[in-house]
Amino acid sequence: MKYPAIAVTGLGLLTPAGEGVAATWHGVSQGRSTAATHDPLLAGLSADFSCRVPGHEALDRQIGRRAWRMGRHAKLAVLAAREAVQDAGLDPRVWDGSRVAVVVGCGMGGTEKWEEQSILLDQNGPNAVSPASIPVIVPNLAAGEVSMDLGARGPSLAPATACASGATALATARDLLTLGACDIAIAGGTEAAVSRMTTAGFAAMGALSRRTKAVTAASRPFAADRDGFVMAEGAGILILERATDAVARGARPRALLAGCGSTSDAYHPTAPPQGAPGAERALRAALDQAALDSYDIDHVNAHGTSTVLNDATEAGLIARVLPHRPSVTAPKGVLGHTLGAAGAIEAALTVLTIQHHLVPPIANLQAPEAEFDIDCVTKQPRRQEVRVAASHSFGFGGHNVVLVLTAWAQT
Known part of the structure; x- marks a missing residue:
């Protein structure tokens, strides 16, 4: 389609x-x-x-x-x-x-x-x-x-x-x-x-x-x-x-919402399944809808709740599906967890990252856990040209939603 x-x-x-x-x-x-x-x-x-x-x-x-x-x-x-x-x-x-x-x-x-x-x-x-x-x-x-x-x-x-x-x-x-x-x-x-x-x-x-x-x-x-x-x-x-x-109408878009992927874990009320298969399917579905490959992603705005299980599961997902190590940020270090608002706030921040060519740092993080093979932005903002970004959101009940946003380029 x-x-x-x-x-x-x-x-x-x-x-x-x-x-x-x-x-x-x-x-x-x-x-x-x-x-x-x-x-x-x-x-x-x-x-x-x-x-x-x-x-x-x-x-x-x-x-x-x-x-x-x-x-x-x-x-x-x-x-x-x-x-x-x-x-x-x-x-x-x-x-x-x-x-x-x-x-x-x-x-x-x-x-x-x-x-x-x-x-x-x-x-x-x-x-x-x-x-x-x-x-x-x-x-x-x-x-x-x-x-x-x-x-x-x-x-x-x-x-x-x-x-x-x-x-x-x-x-x-x-x-x-x-x-x-x-x-x-x-x-x-x-x-x-x-x-x-x-x-x-x-x-x-x-x-x-x-x-x-x-x-x-x-x-x-x-x-x-x-x-x-x-x-x-x-x-x-x-x-x-x-x-x-x-x-x-003469508007200039800030970015494009190029793809969305939504899946269910059908596993547990609050815990993600090992290996995050549902989250991976959501990420791949969003990429498919955007007609992009995983290697096109320059940046990930992670769900990053600062909980032991969620962060480990998400870090594994990013490392496995995006092995080229795109930059990763997680706004909940600054803002706390806004629950039902988080996915939209973080999508807006992803748009701003694309527009400003700037990735905000993860608060309170000197370096990610040693076993996490992901490129977390720490200590200060990082200048980066971001053309394609993924924003992850995961919810109790096994809800997985991934949004792929891209820079605006009129053709």
Whole structure:
């Protein structure tokens, strides 16, 4: 099948490194962790630190009068979408909203509000529960609020594939454009799941770092002494269009989303299978869709969670399928793990790597574990011409999504 070229024409980011694309790119390029200790919401937990998007009240002011009815995951998505639309040079006041799709992945939704309303119910009875409790909790309201905010009346979807949700959203949006179901897709991921229950749950299963005395050193993807990730929140939105349409309206694409591969492990709720066969099939499927070979890949934006099993499995995958040793980065060292938003945030960062010819370093990593035969970028950014890059996302449930992004070159 001949696939139309799908262009990335706009980016929007809200992350613990800052509000907006420029602030996030600067922070990630510096390679310094954004983790902060003593998160008041997590007081008394074994892991009381997190990576947060700064400025809660400022976010509400930017949202406007509708902020009261929105969960934090929806607020982050709306603001990231506004930036992405503006970056793409699009005007929602004049576009045909029926041809604009919204696909925003979210793994968990408003977990903090679930807990808050549950406490009110237990302590004060059912009359204390807010009538807005469901809209601020459910994961799909991020996509819904983006649609309402921007007047996008095309398909509206909310994929939930755990930590691959944002990447799944981009792959789904690409399919919608390929099928002609829309002309513009506002796609990405969002998550605001830093809460007592989620943090305690991840800690109980051994997924979180235990470096409570040195939290800025906690997330260290591919390091020999890695011991888990740091809870985080954020949103990443990309504007996708068929390249021919983008060029016709005078836009200059930032990059192309050349291929997407999605597979399932069908193995275990939380653990990857030995050898990562499902992830390999996703990588090869994305390359096939892009009509590229594994040796074409110059750079990998790794899932890199800083957990013992995930990093070992992913390092093995990269070394086996990409033996020419492309450069590898892993933004979770800086940003923490934004769960359902991670795949979209990291896809946006991969676009910026291609555009800026710069690979950000992995925070807290001096050198990868000795048995990992991969070329991790450490200590400082690396200047590199990146023409083809892969962005990996893997989620609980055995979800594997790989995106292949390429530099824009008009022919």
